[in-house]
Amino acid sequence: MSVSLRLGVLEGDGIGPEIVPAAVRVVDAAVAAAGMPPVEWVPLPVGRSAIESAGSPLPDATVKALSGLEAWVLGPHDNAGYPEPHRSRLNPSGTIRKHFGLFANIRPAKAFDGARALLPGTDLVVVRENTEGFYADRNTFAGAGEFMPTPDVAIAHGIITRAAVERIAHEAFRLARGRRGRVTVVHKANVLRLTSGLFLQVCREVAREYPDVAVDDEHIDAMTVHLLRRAPEFDVLVTENMFGDILSDLTAEIAGSLGIAPSVNASADRAMAQATHGSAPDIAGQDTANPAAMILSCAMLLDWLATRHSNPQLTAAARRMEAAVADTLRTGTATADLGGTAGTRAFADAVVDAVG
Template sequence: MASYKIGVLYGDGIGPEITKATVDVLSAASRLVGTTHFEYVELPMGWNGIEQYNDPMPQFTKDALKETHGWIMGPHDSAAYPAEHKINRNPSGELRISFDLYANVRPAKTMEGIRSVVGEADLVIYRENTEGYYSDRNMFVGTGEWMVTPDIVISSGVFTRKAIERIAHAAFKMAGQRRKKVTIVHKANVIKLGSGLFLNVCREVGQQYPEVEIDDYHIDAMAAHLVRRAKDFDVIVTENMFGDILSDLAGELVGSLGLAPSINSNDQQAMAQAAHGSAPDIAGKNIANPTGIMLSTVMFLDWLSVQHNDSNVAEIARIIENGLLTAVSDGVKTRDLGGSASTTEFTQAIIERLGV
């Protein structure tokens, strides 16, 4: 029996509720297959980290994660942390940098039973995750911002060939498994050097994948094209901030940002993390929608199955995905989607449909 060690970081706000729901579904699905064992390692993060270690992302947690195959991370409420913790990277940013999780992969796909603004769509955004315009993570020491005077701030963007090449390769490899089209999103007409390097290096990498069609759009035009014709896009590759903005837009267009999944990965580990926040206003009310983090875990399982050539893990992923989609198609929905199911009722409905 194959065994995998998975970190579980419950997080803040609705995090404990939706993360527990996800672990319950994963455990039920793995029992159906019976050939795979998951060992869950629960670790402090967010307010739990502050209470135990005076750190929302304790070194203890990071050290323990090094010994896992990957982890499921609930949302964090860093905006509410004490002032001394706000000056540092938030928990997810800290893990992305500490583990060099360079690829943030965010699909946007319409679901039966969920109203879409744009009709049918099935695309995936590959977001470079370690540099770009994110000033809290684009320097080796310190941050990429300077306050020259109380009235003048300079914020930097960082673009390196190494980072661009590896996210481009990831995007083109995925396109080869899908509809064989990559769209590069940039702003090279204005940010000629930084964004220009991103565009040019992506095109260079694309030459190694002759079967994949390539086009490119400026970020502002791309936002409009997503709204008008999202169904035409397959794989989109872009830098950190543009990817963050476009993926939120795409998630909302196909149904709701609250449903949007993602993984953050390097070549050895991956982190399942829903695209949405911690929603502290509904925390503890048993009404949160766990779909985003559940589908993120499905993505993580697919990644794990490829990394370890383990088809049984992929089977577990399909069981969870089919169970969730069947529940939604059958009309079982949480309140944010117009239904009446609680978090636990929605989770139980999925478990009842596993293997059907």
């Protein structure tokens, strides 16, 4: 049964106003090809333009509007370029993730033909716990989670809780069931015996509920070496916040480029599409940015909605988008980061054509 989607769209900073509209065009084409009604896009201010228009990079009106939506697309932000006091505060994406409890950050790394992968055949997913770990600004109800008892000593909280590990572990094992059936827990329990040790212990406990999924574990430092040598052997990696952030950048480059690295941030009832890469202000407005990661992030968002609502049309639209990106790259159309000559608009045009 066809449903009409209502999705928020927040363009963000830097290359955001280029890659987000490109992704929106591809979503529109895929939804139409799947026989669904047009998407109702809800534009919302965020980032530098929102500071200029509303005095905040994430206005209260934007947060209120997001509260009425199930899913949205967020472009990159450039909080390092914001004027104070905004520069020193939690960035817009972090604030949104924390406010809506988007605990699961799902970051695939897939090597496409024509994308200059360092290790062809790589096809894995980093499942990153998104609310605690070593990132201090997500560890506390109020405050930054960092403090300095003296001018020469800085302390940050690293927090691991059973409840947070259980829910991210279930996400990883459910995901593995639909892939190649293997989960690798990445940790540092040999040194951080209580915190990382709890993460490993709880993941092993959850693994007992998925006897059809193979499970192993690796120390974070060893994992970086294993990925560089044999990334195609891995399927789903589950880890805490900071480890997942670092590993997903590494796996993206192994697969070819951060420009093809998508992600979604999700809870049980809300999801946000957000490319892994940053705002790249040095190339903003030049029509050279790669929109593939943003396009693939939107495909992941449609897939999340399809699963949540058991909607095969949304599944079909997501598969069309993924296949269209793969076909476009395979036939030699690529942006500069992948060794090609296509601009942002030209690449998006080719993907839209391939969707049809």
